[in-house]
Amino acid sequence: MPEPGCVVVVGGTSGLGLEVARHYAGQGRPVVLSGRDQGRADAAAAEVGGDARGIALDLAEPGRLADRLADVGDVRHLVLAAIERDENRVQAFDTEGATRLAVLKLVGYAEVVHVLQPRMDPEGAVVLFGGRAKDRPYPGSTMVSTVNGGVTGLVHSLAVELAPIRCNAIHPGIVGDSPYWSAKGEPALEPVRQRTPSRRLVTMEDIVGAVVFLLENRSVNGENLHVDGGWLLL
Numbered sequence: 027m028p029e030p031g032c033v034v035v036v037g038g039t040s041g042l043g044l045e046v047a048r049h050y051a052g053q054g055r056p057v058v059l060s061g062r063d064q065g066r067a068d069a070a071a072a073e074v075g076g077d078a079r080g081i082a083l084d085l086a087e088p089g090r091l092a093d094r095l096a097d098v099g100d101v102r103h104l105v106l107a108a109i110e111r112d113e114n115r116v117q118a119f120d121t122e123g124a125t126r127l128a129v130l131k132l133v134g135y136a137e138v139v140h141v142l143q144p145r146m147d148p149e150g151a152v153v154l155f156g157g158r159a160k161d162r163p164y165p166g167s168t169m170v171s172t173v174n175g176g177v178t179g180l181v182h183s184l185a186v187e188l189a190p191i192r193c194n195a196i197h198p199g200i201v202g203d204s205p206y207w208s209a210k211g212e213p214a215l216e217p218v219r220q221r222t223p224s225r226r227l228v229t230m231e232d233i234v235g236a237v238v239f240l241l242e243n244r245s246v247n248g249e250n251l252h253v254d255g256g257w258l259l260l
């Protein structure tokens with residue numbers, strides 16, 4: 027018997043979210059994926075194929091999310107992957123970008139959970155995307171490191187508040203074939219590879235596998251899973 031409800035991927039038009047959406051669409055599951063722009067979301071949904079559709083929402087406008095999500099029906103799994111990176115350093119701090127990212131990733135993620143929770147299957151699960159920048163910053167990651175640290179606490183609270191729905195976070199290392207990092211090229215990536223005990227960069231395929239595990243393993247709850255090839259050990 028197929029599982030009831032759709033898989034919602036917020037931030038599903040690009041990168042890791044797009045690959046998660048592609049996985050579930052390929053499994054024949056109904057998928058709702060979002061970006062900020064309806065046309066881009068529609069194009070991503072058409073690209074992943076199957077029973078996928080796109081919606082537009084902006085997590086930095088949390089007061090409008092209930093409206094934006096109004097026509098999403100029953101939900102089995104919810105993945106929150108969106109980010110709008112502000113390359114911010116404290117010596118030249120941009121408070122506008124910093125505020126936008128903090129609202130987007132912490133208030134926006136929590137508000138989507140708040141809105142969709144009554145429509146979620148009790149056997150479903152939520153995965154939030156954080157990231158290893160919380161522990162190992164890179165130049166310009168001041169706010170990315172901050173919000174990804176915040177995801178750790180949010181997961182702990184949601185796992186308790188959403189029960190029996192499970193909630194976990196994934197904290198990837200640098201994903202070498204993701205659009206953001208692959209655009210930086212080998213000079214940025216090779217030092218990371220050398221400092222990673224697995225001697226390889228994390229791939230988008232590795233991340234999809236870990237997200238599926240977090241969503242579908244019925245005993246994994248309240249976890250902050252690091253998927254980084256052991257990067258922090260060296």
Ligand SMILES: NC(=O)c1ccc[n+]([C@@H]2O[C@H](COP(=O)([O-])OP(=O)(O)OC[C@H]3O[C@@H](n4cnc5c(N)ncnc54)[C@H](OP(=O)(O)O)[C@@H]3O)[C@@H](O)[C@H]2O)c1
Nearest residue numbers: 037039040041042061062084085108109110155157201204
């Ligand atoms: N890539 C990595 O190596 C890496 C490493 C560690 C952690 N992470 C985490 O993994 C997640 C995905 O990263 P990624 O590199 O795959 O991202 P990405 O390719 O930059 O995609 C970001 C997604 O977020 C959406 N988005 C941007 N601003 C938004 C807003 N204000 N409201 C709603 N949606 C918005 C984008 O949609 P539109 O552009 O269509 O609006 C897009 O779908 C992020 O949370 C990131 O922190 C990534």
